[in-house]
Amino acid sequence: xxxxxxxxxxxxxxxxxxxxxxxxxxxxxxxxxxxxxxxxxxxxxxxxxxxxxxxxxxxxxxxxxxxxxxxxxxxxxxxxxxxxxxxxxxxxxxxxxxxxxxxxxxxxxxxxxxxxxxxxxxxxxxxxxxxxxxxxxxxxxxxxxxxxxxxxxxxxxxxxxxxxxxxxxxxxxxxxxxxxxxxxxxxxxxxxxxxxxxxxxxxxxxxxxxxxxxxxxxxxxxxxxxxxxxxxxxxxxxxxxxxxxxxxxxxxxxxxxxxxxxxxxxxx
Numbered sequence: 001x002x003x004x005x006x007x008x009x010x011x012x013x014x015x016x017x018x019x020x021x022x023x024x025x026x027x028x029x030x031x032x033x034x035x036x037x038x039x040x041x042x043x044x045x046x047x048x049x050x051x052x053x054x055x056x057x058x059x060x061x062x063x064x065x066x067x068x069x070x071x072x073x074x075x076x077x078x079x080x081x082x083x084x085x086x087x088x089x090x091x092x093x094x095x096x097x098x099x100x101x102x103x104x105x106x107x108x109x110x111x112x113x114x115x116x117x118x119x120x121x122x123x124x125x126x127x128x129x130x131x132x133x134x135x136x137x138x139x140x141x142x143x144x145x146x147x148x149x150x151x152x153x154x155x156x157x158x159x160x161x162x163x164x165x166x167x168x169x170x171x172x173x174x175x176x177x178x179x180x181x182x183x184x185x186x187x188x189x190x191x192x193x194x195x196x197x198x199x200x201x202x203x204x205x206x207x208x209x210x211x212x213x214x215x216x217x218x219x220x221x222x223x224x225x226x227x228x229x230x231x232x233x234x235x236x237x238x239x240x241x242x243x244x245x246x247x248x249x250x251x252x253x254x255x256x257x258x259x260x261x262x263x264x265x266x267x268x
Contacts, residue, residue, distance in 0.1 A: 017140025
């Protein structure tokens with residue numbers, strides 16, 4: 001089950017030992033109470049940015065926002081995590097590299113997916129239209145996070161990630177977060193060709209638009225690739241980042257904009 005608050009998306013993860021949530025562009029608020037699904041620490045203050053393209057809760061420090069504001073926003077996330085947990089940020093490059101993290105690194109790791117079995121490391125994926133995918137094994141001892149834009153998906157980042165996890169694919173739980181919806185995601189014929197080269201079955205996720213353009217179903221592609229790999233338990237959050245300007249950042253809609261984060265962490 002997903003509890004969809006206006007300013008944060010709580011994920012009722014099926015494994016009790018795993019904590020996960022996703023931010024929106026709205027500031028965190030004092031909705032954090034002991035009754036929260038995350039049992040978070042209620043020490044959160046609103047953050048409002050004066051630059052409209054980054055209002056209100058941008059977590060990306062590479063998009064032209066004020067560094068102090070981004071740091072303040074990132075620091076406030078710690079209130080939503082277990083004591084002593086730190087967020088591992090990535091430098092996402094739309095590639096297929098998967099990093100394995102044993103302990104927190106202050107510097108962003110260049111990768112588009114990350115795995116950990118350490119309980120003081122929270123994994124974060126930043127998005128503003130791309131699809132965030134969070135994974136865990138059934139025991140709640142291993143988690144992963146994937147930046148699933150169309151390029152990483154086409155480069156087999158899902159298989160690359162699953163192959164580095166110790167659990168069998170059938171014992172992995174997946175959550176697909178908010179991303180650009182198929183009615184707003186127009187791509188060229190070359191994108192369709194890349195996916196059809198992986199499997200002709202993926203052609204059904206491309207609907208003809210105008211000329212040589214197609215509407216691509218990003219989350220549908222990811223779900224199918226997960227199912228092809230043997231992942232059975234998949235939850236999909238179906239809100240469109242492009243369509244809801246008040247709630248989500250969207251690179252395709254605004255180009256210069258902020259980033260949300262989807263975060264997963266092992267509990268104590």
